[in-house]
Amino acid sequence: MMDKQSGRASRVGDVVLDMKNISLAFGGVKALTDISFDVREHEIRAIIGPNGAGKSSMLNVVNGVYTPQQGNIVFDGKTFSRMSPRRAAEMGIARTFQNLALFKGMSVLDNIMSGRNLRMKCGLLSQALRLGPAEREETRHREFVENIIDFLEIQAWRKTPVGRLPYGLQKRVDLGRALAMEPRMLLLDEPMAGMNIEEKQDMSRYILDVNDEFGTTIVLIEHDMGVVMDISDRVVVLDYGRKIGDGTPDAVRANPDVIRAYLGVDAQANATAAQA
Ligand SMILES: Nc1ncnc2c1ncn2[C@@H]1O[C@H](COP(=O)(O)OP(=O)(O)O)[C@@H](O)[C@H]1O
Numbered sequence: 059m060m061d062k063q064s065g066r067a068s069r070v071g072d073v074v075l076d077m078k079n080i081s082l083a084f085g086g087v088k089a090l091t092d093i094s095f096d097v098r099e100h101e102i103r104a105i106i107g108p109n110g111a112g113k114s115s116m117l118n119v120v121n122g123v124y125t126p127q128q129g130n131i132v133f134d135g136k137t138f139s140r141m142s143p144r145r146a147a148e149m150g151i152a153r154t155f156q157n158l159a160l161f162k163g164m165s166v167l168d169n170i171m172s173g174r175n176l177r178m179k180c181g182l183l184s185q186a187l188r189l190g191p192a193e194r195e196e197t198r199h200r201e202f203v204e205n206i207i208d209f210l211e212i213q214a215w216r217k218t219p220v221g222r223l224p225y226g227l228q229k230r231v232d233l234g235r236a237l238a239m240e241p242r243m244l245l246l247d248e249p250m251a252g253m254n255i256e257e258k259q260d261m262s263r264y265i266l267d268v269n270d271e272f273g274t275t276i277v278l279i280e281h282d283m284g285v286v287m288d289i290s291d292r293v294v295v296l297d298y299g300r301k302i303g304d305g306t307p308d309a310v311r312a313n314p315d316v317i318r319a320y321l322g323v324d325a326q327a328n329a330t331a332a333q334a
């Protein structure tokens with residue numbers, strides 16, 4: 059696998075997403091309390107933390123599914139007190155879901171094509187009638203989707219209903235569906251959950267390749283600490299809805315609050331070794 063730390067930091071650009079003092083509660087449950095962090099263009103930014111820490115809620119604030127009670131979202135220099143899913147999509151923010159949101163009965167090809175809908179400009183009627191421009195546009199979209207299928211190396215399953223694929227491949231299709239939107243920023247909610255080591259390595263490589271080849275900015279929730287340390291530029295650590303750490307993987311790994319809250323004995327040993 060490519061070494062994230064040395065090769066790529068120079069590509070990271072200016073802040074593209076700035077979350078400012080975000081608070082979100084569900085009734086009495088404080089999911090997020092006064093959290094601020096930023097994401098730079100072309101960066102791979104990880105969000106980690108124990109179950110219930112607020113990670114998925116944070117992604118849902120970013121893409122407008124949840125409305126924070128407090129705080130602002132600055133994307134590309136524009137300030138919002140809330141996003142809407144539609145606006146987020148129009149601004150080029152795509153996401154995958156912790157629990158897959160694919161159409162199980164539909165083929166791999168059609169699932170990825172469904173991610174393309176936002177990009178389709180011609181009306182449904184002209185598409186239905188196969189009038190000239192619509193037909194050409196349809197062909198262009200098909201070509202784009204075929205490129206994604208090649209990129210993710212899932213050609214062999216193009217026509218297979220997604221529900222029949224093993225879980226690891228379904229996760230890859232979900233990534234393909236998000237890529238079909240040609241996102242500027244990709245939000246990945248535990249893209250490697252439930253995978254074996256080999257599948258995790260594959261997915262890590264696809265994420266790095268997306269970041270490299272398309273320049274896509276990536277915000278990634280992930281539990282596997284090895285993966286996070288390998289592929290992310292910077293890491294935010296949440297615990298009980300509060301931010302307890304923010305920095306490079308090495309800095310976060312050495313942060314005593316993080317070690318205490320989350321990383322456990324293993325990381326403590328590593329941190330001690332790193333400091334020695
Ligand atoms: N739609 C919701 N309604 C009520 N409570 C929610 C909702 N979404 C999340 N929560 C609560 O917010 C907290 C953070 O959840 P979540 O963001 O899913 O954490 P994580 O992704 O870090 O495991 C949890 O206590 C969870 O129960």
Ligand SMILES: [Mg+2]
Nearest residue numbers: 113114115156
């Ligand atoms: Mg979650």
